[in-house]
Amino acid sequence: IPIPVDWAPTENHAKLAKARGLDIGLEAAHFKGKAEEKGWVTIDWHKKFTSWMLQEIKFRQARRAER
Numbered sequence: 001i002p003i004p005v006d007w008a009p010t011e012n013h014a015k016l017a018k019a020r021g022l023d024i025g026l027e028a029a030h031f032k033g034k035a036e037e038k039g040w041v042t043i044d045w046h047k048k049f050t051s052w053m054l055q056e057i058k059f060r061q062a063r064r065a066e067r
């Protein structure tokens with residue numbers, strides 16, 4: 001299914017973001033915008049957003065290591 005208009009991160013997403021230094025509002029807006037732009041479909045948007053955040057954490061670590 002396409003991302004619902006009223007999709008929002010869960011409390012668990014907020015906890016993960018806070019623990020890893022991510023801005024939950026910024027990540028959610030970027031994720032939702034990309035999902036709409038690219039026409040992504042999935043069965044579980046919350047799991048897809050969790051994966052999105054874990055990838056962002058991984059990318060941040062890689063960028064830090066390059067410095």
